[in-house]
Amino acid sequence: MSKADDKPDDKGNIPELDLVESKREFIETFFKRGAEFTEELMRENEKLRFRVVQLEEERRLLAASASAPTPTAGAGALRELVARIEQLEAEREGLMSRFAGVERMNHDIYERYHDIERENNNLANLYVASFQLHSTMELRELTQIILEILLNFVGAKTFAIQLVDDDHGKLRTLAAEGVARDRVPQGPVGEGRVGEVIKSGHHYIDGERLRARADLAHLDRPVIVVPLKIRDRVVGVVIIWDLLSQKTALADVDYELFNLLAAHAASALQGAWLAAELKGRAPHLWAAADQV
């Protein structure tokens, strides 16, 4: 009931109040409001509980993140790790590059070692050949040494040593290996391949036939002719028709040996002839040669 209803009427009488009804309404309103208030409190309580749970969760997360590296610290560590990886990569690249350099150097040293070994071997061959060529003044012994050099050092199989007989203008055979001495052609000086070598003073090597190893048995077709010279004068030749089967190609040292024979064998032979003449054992060059 509103207060307007409690106003006195025109006669000044106050309307009779229904007190019971008023009390009832009051109590109802009171309890209704109390219920509403209680409900509101309960909702608020619920909200607060929810908030507490939320805060507790946040606190837990914060605590956890405090004990673990923080996102900022993680990013920093990651950057450090990336930098370290880059540094290690660079170091690895550097080491790989150095390793490749060392490998190249090793390879070069290995190559040089083999070059030196080869050179050493060649020099040993030349030294021994030269030493032996000048180790005797005996024509027979010297001729044997020349044959041995050709057989053992060069690997010649069929070959002969011929000297120029200026008096008769022809070649005479001093010694032969792999073929009977009397079978070796002793033509006039200046004929054929041998004649060309005597005229030019330069080696003749038929590389093609040597490589093919074909047609090597013909005595009129040598594969190698080496002039034996005293200064520029050719006094004889070494003629090779065939090489040992295992000798598949000429090596650098073979050319050096040909040069050595060209220069030293002739002078050694000349010395041996002179020695024989002086001893009176061979009054003539060809007599000495024929005794070989």
Next chain:
Amino acid sequence: MSTALVVEDSPTMRQLIVFALRRIRGLEVLEADDGVDALRKLAASKLDIILTDINMPIMDGLKLVKRVRSDEALKGIPIIIITTEGAEEDRQRALALGANAYITKPIQAPQVIAKVKELLKIA
């Protein structure tokens, strides 16, 4: 210290082989002209390896191999054949008789040195 015996009738070739072997540190080198001379040297000295030619006067290299292999006191000595004979049957024959290695002429010093070191088990 090991001792090698070079058996070769050609002084030129013998000098070349000796020249090569002298590059092996601690190896003493003796020389013989043929198989008989080699047997004399074998009886007189303790030898560790033999390098022999095949074609030699008096006693050839293959006979020497046979003699060494049939001698109780010498049969363990390694033998290297160094020869101009390049045919496979010659190689097989020498190896069958008991040669340990077969090298054909012309020789390459590093090859001979390597084989000697291998058979003497030296670095």
